[in-house]
Amino acid sequence: MTLTNWAGTWTFAAALADHPRSVGEVQRLVAESGGGVRAVGTFHSFNDLAEGRTLISLADMPDDIELDEDAATVRVPAQLPFARIAAAIDARGWALANMGSLPHISVGGATATATHGSGLANGNLSTSVTGLDLVTADGGLLHLDRSDPRFAGAVVHLGMLGVVTHVTLAVQPGYEVRQDVYLDVPWQAVLDDPAAVFGAGYSVSVFGHWGTDAVQVWVKTRLPGDEVPDTRWGGDRARVQMPIVGDDTDNVTVQGEPGPWHARLPHFRFDRQPSAQGEEIQSEYFVDFADATAALSAVRALSDRIDPLLLITELRTVAADDLWLSTAAGRTSLGIHFTFRREAPEVKALLPEIEAALAPFAPRPHWGKWFAMSELGGLYPRFEDAAALVRELDPDGTFRNDYTRRVLGL
Incomplete structure (x- = not known):
């Protein structure tokens, strides 16, 4: 079965994706992969950002949504589309600050690429992230939140830091x-x-x-x-x-x-x-x-x-x-x-x-759409810090691919 992106404009070299059913299975797949690992979501990228030898889809993972009203946050599985999350929290009187053009995109993929809604006073969808749970290159688990000085470098990660299994988002009263x-x-x-x-x-x-x-x-x-x-x-x-x-x-x-x-x-x-x-x-x-x-x-x-x-x-x-x-x-x-x-x-x-x-x-x-530019690091004031974080968490390049090498030199 040929695997393509949402629009059929990118065909993956890997014909099938692994579908783990637990975080433990994700850990095992990463640890045994030998590299070339990329996570795939709802396939809304238009380029080779998610290409890799080992494609991991979280589509079969549990879809529990954990709303913490006292903290005004919601912890969600990375594979869920925004529409699913929105319906669940709206039913309890809560809302997100913004959404993208279409609610079909996964929270993991959208926040990893700085995908956005609109508004002069509204940040992109990544700015609502307050926490990330990742499976790292050695198969270990890592939680990052706003108390960690690396957090601002980890939210828009382009899949280079690990497989994100859960994302925690800020919520506010419904409107x-x-x-x-x-x-x-x-x-x-x-x-x-x-x-x-x-x-x-x-x-x-x-x-x-x-x-x-x-x-x-x-x-x-x-x-x-x-x-x-x-x-x-x-x-x-x-x-x-x-x-x-x-x-x-x-x-x-x-x-x-x-x-x-x-x-x-x-x-x-x-x-x-x-x-x-x-x-x-x-x-x-x-x-x-x-x-x-x-x-x-x-x-x-x-x-x-x-x-x-x-x-x-x-x-x-x-x-x-x-x-x-x-x-x-x-x-x-x-x-x-x-x-x-x-x-x-x-x-x-x-x-x-x-x-x-x-x-x-x-x-x-946009990281996930068509462009001809390469070596984009100079456009980002904190790029060297981001590159250092990638090397710290993934020293052997388990999660890197041709895209990251071409676009970021990583």
Whole structure:
């Protein structure tokens, strides 16, 4: 049976993954592996990040969710998708600070790669992590939390420190969110005052194409909040459900009315196929939000090259954090996301052009998506500390692969 990622754009060299049913079995598999170990989750990476000789899937592990209301944390198995966690804690009146575009992704994979939601004041999903339980290279167990000085280097670990079996997340009291879509907002409004656009709600996304005159702005308002205006930035609020990719309005979360946080913060519903699954290639680059206007203008200059290959672009913001390998480390960031058509040779040829246009702004690519850049360590102020931590916990390279060598020199 051929093993591929979510979109079918990466085929693993290893045909099968081991499916341990306990932490003890994970320990044994790692200890006996001889190296080349990578953990796989819900297969939402678009590149060879998770490639290895020994692939370990935690899908058959116990799925107990442990909510500690006194500590305001929840300890969850790393393999669970965010939707499962959200439903469990929402039933008890608790919530996460943010969620990604789709709730289908595993908490282990998303937090290991600094995957994100949106919001000028919202950190990426990794910033909610308060604890990690790992199986290390010798088959031992290690717990790391915020009391450990290595913790900030361990959260966004790219699978290089061990197999994470459980993640502990910060929670907060439940809340409601309303999302509204503004149509035909001029591109110029975004370029003129990006802070006004992206600061208009708890979570804000801009969708569109680079060569058009206008975009859509999706505003998610945390309730209670300000009254939702009918017009913004010259665009009108949609009165009907709007799609993201194609014409499918059934797979997107409800617009125009309040609802629970976990049913509004993601763009896509958990019980539907998200995005253009199987028909897309994803790339994303993060730049300092202070450079938003200049960076967006540089990419717009390539619109005639980009748009013929593009299904949709999404722009989102992520608050700065102190995680050593986070794409928002040290700077509030603008995420420039491309959902490309599945035309691999053409997209591969285009990426260096996009990266050259963004080069003056020190772009950091999403770890799990397509990019052409290599040797990225210089983009991260704490990279040498992160590299030292990798060598400390995995001196023989049990969890490293071609990706880590090419991208980080590790």
